[in-house]
Amino acid sequence: MTAVLERAEVPVVRGYRFEMVKLVSQWRIRLLVLACWLAPALFVAAVSQQSDLPTDTLFGRWMNISGWAGPLVLLGFAGTYALPLLTSVVAGDVFAAEDRLGTWRHLLVAMRSYRRIFVSKALASLTVILLLVIGLAVSGAVGGLVAVGSQPLVALDGQLLPPGEAAGLVALAWICVLAPTLALAGIGLLGSVVFGRSPMGLLLPAVVALGMGVAQLLPLPVAVRLALPSYAFIAWTGLFTTPAQLGPLLIGVAVSLVWAVAATSLAYIVFMRRDFTNLSNDGVGRRALTVAAAPLVGLLVVTMGVLAVASPSTGSGIDQNKVQQSVATAFGRLYRLQTQQLHRPDVTEEQLASTVACTKGDGLVEADGPGNDWRCVVSWHLPGTTIAGQAIYQLDIASDGQYVADGDGPKEVNGYFQVHTPNGDQPNPLWQFDGHLELLSKG
Structure with missing residues (x-):
C-alpha cells in the first residue's frame, strides 16, 4: 500500500x-486565537490600574510603574499554565482527531504519502502555536503600554532599564520560551500519534509540564534542574540582571530544542510504522512505554550526566556568598532610585559601599540552599558621615534561585511600602524587591 501511495505524492x-x-475551522482554535490576542491586553491594562498589585509575582510590583512589566508578569503565568495547555489543545490533538473521526483512509487517498501527512500536520500545528504565543506577547505589551506607558523598568538586580532596552529584553524573553514550547509541542505530537483517540494524547503535554514544574520546586541538584526542558520557562529571568545570566539560559534553550527534535522524531517513527489498514488500530497505547517514554527518559539521564560533568555546581547552586553579593548589588542600585524619588543628593554605588551579612535559620544551620529563613543585614555609608546605616531583610529563596527580599526596618528606609516625596506618595523600591541567583556561577 505504501508503494501505491508514493507514486503521486x-x-x-x-x-x-x-x-x-482544518485547524482554523475548529471553533476551539478560533476561540484560542481570539483569546490570546485580546485577553492579555485587557488583563494587563486592568491590573496595572489597580492599587493592589500582584507583588508575589515576578515584576508584578512594577506593573503600575512601567508598561514593560505587564508582559513579563504574563510570561511567568504563560510558562506555568497557558503554554502547556495551548500545546495540548493544538499539537496533542492534531493526529488524534483523525482517529476520532475515522478519516485516515480519506486523508491517505488525498495525500498519498505518510511522510507528507506527518510534515503537513506538524507544520500546521507549529504555525498555530506560534500564532498563539505571538498573540500573548504582543497583546500583553500593548495592554501595558496603553495603560502605563513606555517607562523605565527596574530589573532583578535593581538596575533601571531604559524603555528601549527593556523592550528588547522583553521580546528576547518571549523568544526564549519558544524553545520549551516547541519541546511540549513535540511531546504533544508524540502523544497524539501514540495514544490515538485516547484523551491521554491530548493531556500529555500538560501532564508532563505539570510534573516538570513540580520538580523545579524541589531542592534538586543544578544538573537535574537544567536537564529538564521546563527550566527554559524560568531561565529567561537571567536576562534581567547585569551582567546577564546567559549560561543557564543557553543550556535551557539547547536542552529544550533537543527534546523538541527527539519527541518529534519519535512521533514520526511511530507514525510511519503504523498500520492504517487495520481500522481497530488507533495507536500503540500499550507499547507507549517502550516506544515513547523510554527514549525520552534515556535522553533525560544522559543530559543530567553531561551537565553534572560540565557544570561547576552539583549541589543547589545557592550559597551565602551569592546571596550576599546579589542583595548588596540590588540594594545599592535601589537606594539610588529611592534617593532620586526623595530629591536628595545623588550618590554612587561606590560611595555607598554596601555590604551584606546573611544567615540562615537564625545561624543554627549552614547558610546554604533555598528556604524562607534567610536573614540579611545591609550596611552602607553616605558621603560625609562616619556612622554606617543598616537595614534588615528577610529573604525567601526558591529552589530555582529566585528570591524575594522583604524589608524589616528601619521604617525610614525599607519598613514601609511607600515613601513621601515632593511629588506625593510613591512605591518604596527598598521595601520589597525581587532578585535572581545564577545557579551555575561560583559564589
Missing part, C-alpha cells in the same frame, strides 16, 4: 494549507 505546501484550513 501531493506537495507538502498543499498538504500544509489543507491542514491549516
Whole structure:
C-alpha cells in the first residue's frame, strides 16, 4: 500500500494549507486565537490600574510603574499554565482527531504519502502555536503600554532599564520560551500519534509540564534542574540582571530544542510504522512505554550526566556568598532610585559601599540552599558621615534561585511600602524587591 501511495505524492505546501484550513475551522482554535490576542491586553491594562498589585509575582510590583512589566508578569503565568495547555489543545490533538473521526483512509487517498501527512500536520500545528504565543506577547505589551506607558523598568538586580532596552529584553524573553514550547509541542505530537483517540494524547503535554514544574520546586541538584526542558520557562529571568545570566539560559534553550527534535522524531517513527489498514488500530497505547517514554527518559539521564560533568555546581547552586553579593548589588542600585524619588543628593554605588551579612535559620544551620529563613543585614555609608546605616531583610529563596527580599526596618528606609516625596506618595523600591541567583556561577 505504501508503494501505491508514493507514486503521486501531493506537495507538502498543499498538504500544509489543507491542514491549516482544518485547524482554523475548529471553533476551539478560533476561540484560542481570539483569546490570546485580546485577553492579555485587557488583563494587563486592568491590573496595572489597580492599587493592589500582584507583588508575589515576578515584576508584578512594577506593573503600575512601567508598561514593560505587564508582559513579563504574563510570561511567568504563560510558562506555568497557558503554554502547556495551548500545546495540548493544538499539537496533542492534531493526529488524534483523525482517529476520532475515522478519516485516515480519506486523508491517505488525498495525500498519498505518510511522510507528507506527518510534515503537513506538524507544520500546521507549529504555525498555530506560534500564532498563539505571538498573540500573548504582543497583546500583553500593548495592554501595558496603553495603560502605563513606555517607562523605565527596574530589573532583578535593581538596575533601571531604559524603555528601549527593556523592550528588547522583553521580546528576547518571549523568544526564549519558544524553545520549551516547541519541546511540549513535540511531546504533544508524540502523544497524539501514540495514544490515538485516547484523551491521554491530548493531556500529555500538560501532564508532563505539570510534573516538570513540580520538580523545579524541589531542592534538586543544578544538573537535574537544567536537564529538564521546563527550566527554559524560568531561565529567561537571567536576562534581567547585569551582567546577564546567559549560561543557564543557553543550556535551557539547547536542552529544550533537543527534546523538541527527539519527541518529534519519535512521533514520526511511530507514525510511519503504523498500520492504517487495520481500522481497530488507533495507536500503540500499550507499547507507549517502550516506544515513547523510554527514549525520552534515556535522553533525560544522559543530559543530567553531561551537565553534572560540565557544570561547576552539583549541589543547589545557592550559597551565602551569592546571596550576599546579589542583595548588596540590588540594594545599592535601589537606594539610588529611592534617593532620586526623595530629591536628595545623588550618590554612587561606590560611595555607598554596601555590604551584606546573611544567615540562615537564625545561624543554627549552614547558610546554604533555598528556604524562607534567610536573614540579611545591609550596611552602607553616605558621603560625609562616619556612622554606617543598616537595614534588615528577610529573604525567601526558591529552589530555582529566585528570591524575594522583604524589608524589616528601619521604617525610614525599607519598613514601609511607600515613601513621601515632593511629588506625593510613591512605591518604596527598598521595601520589597525581587532578585535572581545564577545557579551555575561560583559564589
